[in-house]
Amino acid sequence: MNLAHDFLAALRTPSLMGQFTPRQWDTVIRLARASDLTARLAVLARQADVWAHIPEGPRRHLRAAELMCERQHVELGYEVKEIGLALSSLGGPVVLLKGAAYVRAGLAAGWGRASSDVDILVPRELLQDAESLLLLKGWTSSSKSAYDQRYYREWMHELPPMTHMKRGTVLDVHHAILPLTARLHPSSAQLLAAALPFDDGTGLLHLQPVDMVLHSATHLVHEGEFEQGLRGLVDLDSLLGEWSAQPGFWAELVARADALGLARPLFHALRQVHRHLGTHMPEEVLADVAALPGARPGRWALWWMDAMWARVLRAHHPMLNDRWTGVAREFMYLRGHWLRMPPGLLLRHLARKGWLGLTRPDASGEASKDSAADQPGQHTQT
Numbered sequence: 001m002n003l004a005h006d007f008l009a010a011l012r013t014p015s016l017m018g019q020f021t022p023r024q025w026d027t028v029i030r031l032a033r034a035s036d037l038t039a040r041l042a043v044l045a046r047q048a049d050v051w052a053h054i055p056e057g058p059r060r061h062l063r064a065a066e067l068m069c070e071r072q073h074v075e076l077g078y079e080v081k082e083i084g085l086a087l088s089s090l091g092g093p094v095v096l097l098k099g100a101a102y103v104r105a106g107l108a109a110g111w112g113r114a115s116s117d118v119d120i121l122v123p124r125e126l127l128q129d130a131e132s133l134l135l136l137k138g139w140t141s142s143s144k145s146a147y148d149q150r151y152y153r154e155w156m157h158e159l160p161p162m163t164h165m166k167r168g169t170v171l172d173v174h175h176a177i178l179p180l181t182a183r184l185h186p187s188s189a190q191l192l193a194a195a196l197p198f199d200d201g202t203g204l205l206h207l208q209p210v211d212m213v214l215h216s217a218t219h220l221v222h223e224g225e226f227e228q229g230l231r232g233l234v235d236l237d238s239l240l241g242e243w244s245a246q247p248g249f250w251a252e253l254v255a256r257a258d259a260l261g262l263a264r265p266l267f268h269a270l271r272q273v274h275r276h277l278g279t280h281m282p283e284e285v286l287a288d289v290a291a292l293p294g295a296r297p298g299r300w301a302l303w304w305m306d307a308m309w310a311r312v313l314r315a316h317h318p319m320l321n322d323r324w325t326g327v328a329r330e331f332m333y334l335r336g337h338w339l340r341m342p343p344g345l346l347l348r349h350l351a352r353k354g355w356l357g358l359t360r361p362d363a364s365g366e367a368s369k370d371s372a373a374d375q376p377g378q379h380t381q382t
Helices: 002-012 014-019 022-035 038-047 056-086 098-104 124-136 146-155 188-193 209-222 229-243 249-260 263-277 283-290 299-312 325-340 343-359
Strands: 095-097 118-121 139-141 162-164 170-174
Touching: 002 014, 002 022, 002 038, 002 263, 014 038, 022 038, 022 056, 038 056, 056 098, 056 118, 056 124, 095 098, 098 118, 098 209, 098 229, 118 188, 124 139, 124 170, 188 249, 209 229, 209 249, 209 263, 209 325, 229 263, 249 263, 249 283, 263 283, 263 299, 299 325
Parallel strands: 118 170
Antiparallel strands: 095 118, 139 162, 162 170
């Protein structure tokens, strides 16, 4: 849409921000806030050396977001050290995921990246031990209902979110990158075996480059809520920009997607990051991914999915809505659940949530469509 053009232009070609009019900035700031990308724009403007050319009003908004993000990163550093200490005796790998990993590794994806909670990946056989060690250090489960506890522990790929009793920080402890009930089952053992250490003395690890890209792509494509979908695309664009020049990167990425069974999410993610952000990639890469078994949907399914992605991956602001936006969001919400659960479990789960919505609308957040139990890991920014 025309209203989104300037915002996407700022993300794709930051130097253009030096030419924006106050009216253009009004739209850009609104959309950046809705996408949680305001601090990112501030960083990009400085890197493009156009900061001084931005009018004072929008510059204040950008600077405020930048300062808040910088504070989050300082707090994140402290939290990561505490997690490393708490799990130092676990006896197995502890891998930082998503925003925390981007920031701590100093990657471009971490520039201006809000990350107020932490996600980690541990071996499933050490999940109980990890939970016990964290409980001893003040983290406690934030999901109180018996159903939510069962939902996470029997069906999902993580423990119920843990909150520190004193600091109020949130920690998601994963044993896989997709739920146990999902249709795809990438090997956590392979991801953990290839993880690389940080150089910060915490003893924590991060995914190797191709695995970090695949996790970003899978997280984006398998979500059911897309309020931060555009930020997910920006993450992926940054990760690809970081490593795509390395010899053999693209071939390794395609081979790894095949080995982990993640060809379909990689196909969709690469297609959409190129369509929305113009991410550069060799022409043969998407064809190579599409040639993998199960990667490319049929012609009409692809047409439909492109139409849905076009609406859910734009900034979530009323000024960008059209007559199909609501349909797209509901469809993708149901699709996300469909990818995560078999039909019987999905029907029971949605029926329960629907019933709670009618009978107990204030029941500790359970009835909310974006509750922690309904969309694991989406309770805070990651």
